Amino acid sequence: MPVDLPQTQAPPINEPKEPLVITINGEGHLFIQETEVPTESLVPRLDAITGNNPDASVYVRGDKAINYGRVLEVMSLVSSAGFHKVSLIAVPPKGAPAKAASAAVPPDRSGQPVKR
Numbered sequence: 001m002p003v004d005l006p007q008t009q010a011p012p013i014n015e016p017k018e019p020l021v022i023t024i025n026g027e028g029h030l031f032i033q034e035t036e037v038p039t040e041s042l043v044p045r046l047d048a049i050t051g052n053n054p055d056a057s058v059y060v061r062g063d064k065a066i067n068y069g070r071v072l073e074v075m076s077l078v079s080s081a082g083f084h085k086v087s088l089i090a091v092p093p094k095g096a097p098a099k100a101a102s103a104a105v106p107p108d109r110s111g112q113p114v115k116r
Contacts, residue, residue: 003063019057020049021089022078026063028070042074043081054082061089 003025022042023031030037037045050056058078062071071088078086 003061004065019059019087020046021059021061022074024060024062024066024070024074026065028066030074039074039077042077046078046081046083050083054084056083057085057087058083059087059089 003023021033025031030039030042032042032045032049046056046058060071060075060078062074075086075088
């Protein structure tokens with residue numbers, strides 16, 4: 001799923017297992033891996049795929065052309081569903097190797113930041 005990722009200076013994540021990737025394309029449509037899913041089906045599909053494992057790694061890729069609020073909405077849905085390992089994927093500045101970068105997770109339902 002091609003998206004135009006934003007750049008970041010955040011350190012790369014060294015993840016030993018293959019993460020589950022949610023992509024938000026330039027039109028704001030959601031994909032889990034390569035399969036498009038409606039927003040209301042995102043959490044049930046994640047639960048089914050991970051076997052309700054809150055420690056499953058979930059990466060969110062958002063096209064830089066979409067509204068930042070849409071990315072936060074998706075990250076909030078994922079973290080509110082109980083997933084603890086949620087990260088954003090971005091590209092490093094030109095000249096640096098392309099890898100996933102860690103990012104802050106939106107607050108949980110109580111408004112407190114989720115600790116990883």
